[in-house]
Amino acid sequence: MEKGKDANIGDRIRVKQAKEEIEGILLESYEPGIVLIKLDSGYNIGISRENILAIKVIKKFENKVNEEKKDFKQSHNKPRIDIIITGGTLSSSLDVKTGGVKFLTSPENLFKFYPEIFELADVNVINPFMKWSENMSSNDWKKIARLVVKSLNDENVKGVIVTHGTDFLHYTSSALSFFIKNLNKPVVLTYSQRSTDRGSSDASLNLYCAAKAALSDIAEVMLVGHADSSDDYCFALRGTKVRKMHSSRRDAFKPINTKPIAKIYRDKLEILSNYNRRNKNKALVDEIFEEKVALVKFYPGQDPEILEHYLNLGYKGIVIEMTGLGHVLTEGENNWIPVLKKVIDKGMVVCACCQTIYGALNPMVYEAGRRIEGTGVIYLRDMLCETAFVKLGWVLGKLGDKEIKKEDVKSLMLKNISGEFNERLGEEN
Numbered sequence: 001m002e003k004g005k006d007a008n009i010g011d012r013i014r015v016k017q018a019k020e021e022i023e024g025i026l027l028e029s030y031e032p033g034i035v036l037i038k039l040d041s042g043y044n045i046g047i048s049r050e051n052i053l054a055i056k057v058i059k060k061f062e063n064k065v066n067e068e069k070k071d072f073k074q075s076h077n078k079p080r081i082d083i084i085i086t087g088g089t090l091s092s093s094l095d096v097k098t099g100g101v102k103f104l105t106s107p108e109n110l111f112k113f114y115p116e117i118f119e120l121a122d123v124n125v126i127n128p129f130m131k132w133s134e135n136m137s138s139n140d141w142k143k144i145a146r147l148v149v150k151s152l153n154d155e156n157v158k159g160v161i162v163t164h165g166t167d168f169l170h171y172t173s174s175a176l177s178f179f180i181k182n183l184n185k186p187v188v189l190t191y192s193q194r195s196t197d198r199g200s201s202d203a204s205l206n207l208y209c210a211a212k213a214a215l216s217d218i219a220e221v222m223l224v225g226h227a228d229s230s231d232d233y234c235f236a237l238r239g240t241k242v243r244k245m246h247s248s249r250r251d252a253f254k255p256i257n258t259k260p261i262a263k264i265y266r267d268k269l270e271i272l273s274n275y276n277r278r279n280k281n282k283a284l285v286d287e288i289f290e291e292k293v294a295l296v297k298f299y300p301g302q303d304p305e306i307l308e309h310y311l312n313l314g315y316k317g318i319v320i321e322m323t324g325l326g327h328v329l330t331e332g333e334n335n336w337i338p339v340l341k342k343v344i345d346k347g348m349v350v351c352a353c354c355q356t357i358y359g360a361l362n363p364m365v366y367e368a369g370r371r372i373e374g375t376g377v378i379y380l381r382d383m384l385c386e387t388a389f390v391k392l393g394w395v396l397g398k399l400g401d402k403e404i405k406k407e408d409v410k411s412l413m414l415k416n417i418s419g420e421f422n423e424r425l426g427e428e429n
Contacts, residue, residue: 010061079158082151088165133165141175142287152283159186159214173239174390177418182281202250209234209264226250235260240420288397295389297321304339317349326361344376353385
């Protein structure tokens with residue numbers, strides 16, 4: 001008897017091997033000798049048929065979405081939310097034929113998987129592109145910013161949601177925080193760590209809480225997602241003070257050196273810190289960005305020639321992830337002091353951020369820090385390194401467009417524009 005002849009694509013099966021049994025969803029395999037299974041962890045595994053003793057069907061595949069045949073209708077009497085879909089797990093569903101995902105790019109498709117948000121609002125879907133976040137660039141940030149501002153200035157739109165992949169989401173949230181001037185309504189970025197086919201998916205709660213935030217009075221660029229590993233509530237986190245801190249947990253994003261703006265439950269929103277309120281401003285796009293900026297992590301013994309390398313490539317600015325208080329190598333043959341001075345004297349803007357993530361730089365504690373600051377390095381206190389990279393590109397873009405002068409770069413980098421600095425940093429942060 002052929003192993004697994006009763007099993008069809010999408011069925012839940014148990015594969016028996018000599019030393020172990022593996023359970024998961026049967027996927028379509030393009031290699032005849034391989035049985036492809038999606039595990040409960042979300043990963044796919046291929047098993048050679050030669051190593052399989054038996055295949056048992058645990059549960060037949062049921063296409064519940066199609067069976068339910070939910071009727072999609074806009075009410076036209078609820079507040080409107082514009083959802084800008086750019087990619088990521090939240091805006092995708094499992095394709096059992098490939099084991100990959102299919103993107104959800106219409107209100108009808110969203111309604112099938114996330115009907116709850118349509119109880120809160122009428123949803124207008126905008127789909128500029130579909131990309132995993134590691135494939136994005138500043139050109140994508142600009143495109144998103146332009147679409148967000150267009151929606152913000154539409155009197156029929158109550159708020160805007162941007163769905164996005166997780167890995168570089170905090171870069172995009174920082175970019176929108178600087179690229180959008182006169183913010184007048186909520187701009188909410190949200191995500192999913194786990195796909196909709198998994199019982200532990202965070203997609204539904206994240207999107208529902210994002211919709212609650214988009215309808216709120218909070219006129220901020222914020223990231224909304226699970227606050228802990230349960231399904232109790234989400235946090236609304238400031239776009240310039242958030243970072244992905246875990247590869248797979250549902251509460252991967254954490255507020256850094258600050259408090260969340262709000263806790264968002266299904267039935268209420270609890271404010272935790274100060275925020276800007278919804279207003280009548282006309283939002284504007286300020287998207288100029290200098291591409292020739294870099295983010296470099298200092299490590300023990302590192303040769304400072306990396307700075308000259310970037311200078312020779314025409315880079316205008318660099319952010320260095322320094323030690324906790326803001327140090328790099330200051331003695332011996334790889335002393336950074338002379339090279340820092342050289343590249344800064346030649347026009348490169350060099351900023352320092354803290355590679356410990358939590359806490360703030362303070363070059364005045366030790367003599368080494370004072371010497372480094374004396375070269376002209378701009379110390380960015382508690383600003384996140386990713387935020388610093390985005391802000392430096394944005395600031396230097398203004399210089400290239402002659403909006404500011406070179407001597408203004410430091411003051412603008414140290415100006416608290418979008419909450420990137422916490423002026424009252426304490427031990428609880």
